[in-house]
Amino acid sequence: MEKPFIHLLSSINGFYFYDVNRNEIVNVDKDVYDFLIKLLNDEEVIPNKEVKNKVSELKENNYLSSNTIKEIKHPESDKLEYHLDRHIDQITLQVTQNCNLRCSYCAYSKFDNLSQRNRSNKDMSIETAKKAVDFLLQHSSDSDKVVISFYGGEPLLKFNFIKEVISYAQENFIGKELSFALTTNATLLTEEIMEYSINNNLDIMISLDGPEEIHDLNRRFADGTGSFMKIVENLQKLKNKYGDELKNILRINTVMDPKNDLDKMNTIFENEIFKGLPVSSVIVENFFSNEQTVYSNKFLEKYFYQIFIGILDLIGAVKDLNTYPLIASVINAIYTFEENMTVAKGLPEVGAPGGPCVPGKRRLFVAVDGEFFPCEKVSEVSKVMNIGNLDNGFEVKKADDLLNIGRLTPVECKKCWAFRKCNICARKLEKEGKLSGDEKLSMCGDVRASVEEDLKKFILLKECRTIYKI
Missing domain, CATH: 3.20.20.70 (Aldolase class I)
Structure with a gap:
């Protein structure tokens, strides 16, 4: 069986996986959870008949797909x-x-x-x-x-x-x-x-x-x-x-x-x-x-x-x-x-990690001298963040670079389970006057930990409503 594109989670009440393709949290039995742990860790594992049937049923319902993004490009x-x-x-x-x-x-x-x-x-x-x-x-x-x-x-x-x-x-x-x-x-x-x-x-x-x-x-x-x-x-x-x-x-x-x-x-x-x-x-x-x-x-x-x-x-x-x-x-x-946990049919062929807003559209920041920046939170001495000015309009290429920071680390982004929920912003990625893939990768661990916390809170809400009936 191919390694599915999922992330495993558990609570005191149950066992779950986050299906990246479906953007959905799925509750599973412990035997299936244990099988998936070994599968994701590349351990040699042969499921018993009961687990095999449960996994087959999940796959028949379009869960546990190994599909990933093929090309990094922001949809906008x-x-x-x-x-x-x-x-x-x-x-x-x-x-x-x-x-x-x-x-x-x-x-x-x-x-x-x-x-x-x-x-x-x-x-x-x-x-x-x-x-x-x-x-x-x-x-x-x-x-x-x-x-x-x-x-x-x-x-x-x-x-x-x-x-x-x-x-x-x-x-x-x-x-x-x-x-x-x-x-x-x-x-x-x-x-x-x-x-x-x-x-x-x-x-x-x-x-x-x-x-x-x-x-x-x-x-x-x-x-x-x-x-x-x-x-x-x-x-x-x-x-x-x-x-x-x-x-x-x-x-x-x-x-x-x-x-x-x-x-x-x-x-x-x-x-x-x-x-x-x-x-x-x-x-x-x-x-x-x-x-x-x-x-x-x-x-x-x-x-x-x-x-x-x-x-x-x-x-x-x-x-x-x-x-x-x-x-x-x-x-x-x-x-x-x-x-935003809306169930999806699957990941598209072309897509980008969540995070970047459309630079200049949402809240274009105009400095005292008429220079353009994506918002008021970025560095005003940064050439990377300067996306134009009132005299010459937008530098669309620079705006596109800020929109597509996923291109800095395409291999890592394509296989990251937090792909849909990533919140990395370009403003923190500048190094020596350029957008840096290394700076981006240095943030990934914290982002995944934050997304996992959000998923656990989501599970808590689900359990309160289903298990505790509140």
């Missing part, structure tokens, strides 16, 4: 020029590279780091901004909804500039659903800004890392003082005036430093000012830094316990569970993963 490759010419959904304007805070984990504050730009006083000119709006208009013909987002630095340092850009866009975008977004540290938020945001469909994401003693560890003004109390003062004024209407405009993003106490971080949401506001969270990332992210054991224990609580809440196992807002995005990701 042939449509890339179309997407960039007519189907851009969002642009993010880098309003300024200046900021009134000096956050300790900010990539732009690491002056000893050559892999990212440094903080500067550069601002985007209104001519560049209008040119970017025109570019979006010309290249979004087939997008029903478009978003213009404002980013920094701290974009509210240039609020009048933002208003001028929004007015210009509103005058020129006819027949499309147009909305705006802004990411801010909230120290400059005023009633005037909120009133304008409510009236002009401007969604505001504010950065808040926890209560004062945690938030102020990292997010400080240039003079070293903490920013928490100023944010609270601003939001209290807005809460007094707008009440629950804030829920439609404001969102909170928390950067969780895993050296800190998760329980303490979450106490911020007991404050009436923040109750009910949508929350997302990320773990602090030091990719553009020489520092390593340090996880305390207490943080990890509490983090995974809260995920467990969140899963119980997701399946409705226990009434009135108090789940942490900071874990909401993790639980949403589990739900999204479950939705």
Whole structure:
């Protein structure tokens, strides 16, 4: 029997394999599981009649195929020029590279780091901004909804500039659903800004890392003082005036430093000012830094316990569970993963690992000088990540290279069981000015471990519903 393209998993309740071709988790008896282990490990094994019949039945139902991708090519490759010419959904304007805070984990504050730009006083000119709006208009013909987002630095340092850009866009975008977004540290938020945001469909994401003693560890003004109390003062004024209407405009993003106490971080949401506001969270990332992210054991224990609580809440196992807002995005990701476990007939002849978005289509980042990058998370000093500019348009070949990072490691990708679920992004693959296959391969172990964890959570959901009937 040929070696099937599967990955084996088990729980306290049963034995399973993930069928890569079918994108499906399959429950099997232990004798079949043991046979498949030996088969995958190239051990000599002769199944007994009972196992042979069970395996034959699985194969008759199109499981245990050894089929793999024959050619690595992203399915959107042939449509890339179309997407960039007519189907851009969002642009993010880098309003300024200046900021009134000096956050300790900010990539732009690491002056000893050559892999990212440094903080500067550069601002985007209104001519560049209008040119970017025109570019979006010309290249979004087939997008029903478009978003213009404002980013920094701290974009509210240039609020009048933002208003001028929004007015210009509103005058020129006819027949499309147009909305705006802004990411801010909230120290400059005023009633005037909120009133304008409510009236002009401007969604505001504010950065808040926890209560004062945690938030102020990292997010400080240039003079070293903490920013928490100023944010609270601003939001209290807005809460007094707008009440629950804030829920439609404001969102909170928390950067969780895993050296800190998760329980303490979450106490911020007991404050009436923040109750009910949508929350997302990320773990602090030091990719553009020489520092390593340090996880305390207490943080990890509490983090995974809260995920467990969140899963119980997701399946409705226990009434009135108090789940942490900071874990909401993790639980949403589990739900999204479950939705994406759609059974397939098999792998196509031509395909690519999951992970890369279509560079420039989803949220084209326009730097202060009009240079193009796939999004705001990549290095702005990278020639690899620079995919064009306002004067000359897109460099489609460079965008295609970012889309097709699977071509860097075709042999390994074709045989990887995590092929469908891979989340490697090109932004982490640059080495000496080029996309590196070695850098990509160095990430594969962590990716497979992450995908396996996601599959185990999926199995837990299935077992809760079938075995425990909840």
